[in-house]
Amino acid sequence: GGIITQTPKFLIGQEGQKLTLKCQQNFNHDTMYWYRQDSGKGLRLIYYSITENDLQKGDLSEGYDASREKKSSFSLTVTSAQKNEMAVFLCASSIGRGTSQNTLYFGAGTRLSVL
Amino acid sequence: AQSVTQPDARVTVSEGASLQLRCKYSYSGTPYLFWYVQYPRQGLQLLLKYYSGDPVVQGVNGFEAEFIKSNSSFHLRKASVHWSDSAVYFCAVSAYGNEKITFGAGTKLTIKP
Incomplete structure (x- = not known):
């Protein structure tokens, strides 16, 4: 089996600050995703990538960059x-x-709070 | 564009009763459909998926779902719920050749003793 590791687990930032979240997987999977989860709004896709150096915008990409x-x-x-x-x-x-029939494997998440 | 609607934000069911969680999708072609579950303090995990063949698919822990193309629906069912089924359930849609996977807003299921 594999694992997805997200760092940090908790992130506290200041208004206007640039903040970076990281994700590592050891499944040797081709496709990776970033979703944002808000209470009552479910999961919204920010970016996904079908291979190294590829980036595809999701429905919520404004205000975010990915690499x-x-x-x-x-x-x-x-x-x-x-x-x-x-x-x-x-x-x-x-x-x-x-x-696109494939199962998604999720990390534990990064919880963001902005002061 | 593809989208998913889960019309019930919260559902409460008595233990031992049957369950149906509703999911409607929007996609012009043939969709691939998924149900994921998020147990308290755990990550999301796949419950079941449909991409072809028998429209009734079986998942883990006695869950099943039926793809009804004429109604654009993929409702999740269970004959008899257990207290451990309390969780948030998400319906999701994708399509062949497109790795984009779109989720609904989720339904929080509470089981009453």
Whole structure:
């Protein structure tokens, strides 16, 4: 089996600050995802990547950047944190390879609070 | 564009009773459909998925779902719930050749003793 590791587990930032979240997977999966989870709004896709150095925008990409320099890692940057923002950011991976039938495996999440 | 609607934000069911959690999707082609579950203080995990064949798919822990194309629905069912089924359930949709996976808002299930 494999694991998805998200760091940090908790992130406290200041309004306007640039914040970076990291995700590592050892499944050797091709596709990786970043979702934002807000209470009552479910999971909203921010970015996904089908292979190293690929980036695809999701439905909530404005205000975020992403980077996939290695197959095993996928980072997300909040370009300017919003005051009183609170959310959980979830990283996931799947085998990929173009079929989209594949199971997503999720990390434990990074909980963001902005003061 | 693809989307998912879970019309019930919260559902409460008595232990031992049957359960249906509703999911409606929007996608012009043939969708792939998923149900994921998030137990308290745990990560999301797959419950079941449909991509072809028999429209009734079985999942873990006695859950099943039925794909009804004419109704654009993929409702989740269980014949008899247990207290341990208390969790948040998410329906999701994707399509062949597109790795984008879109989730609904989730339904929080509470089981009454």
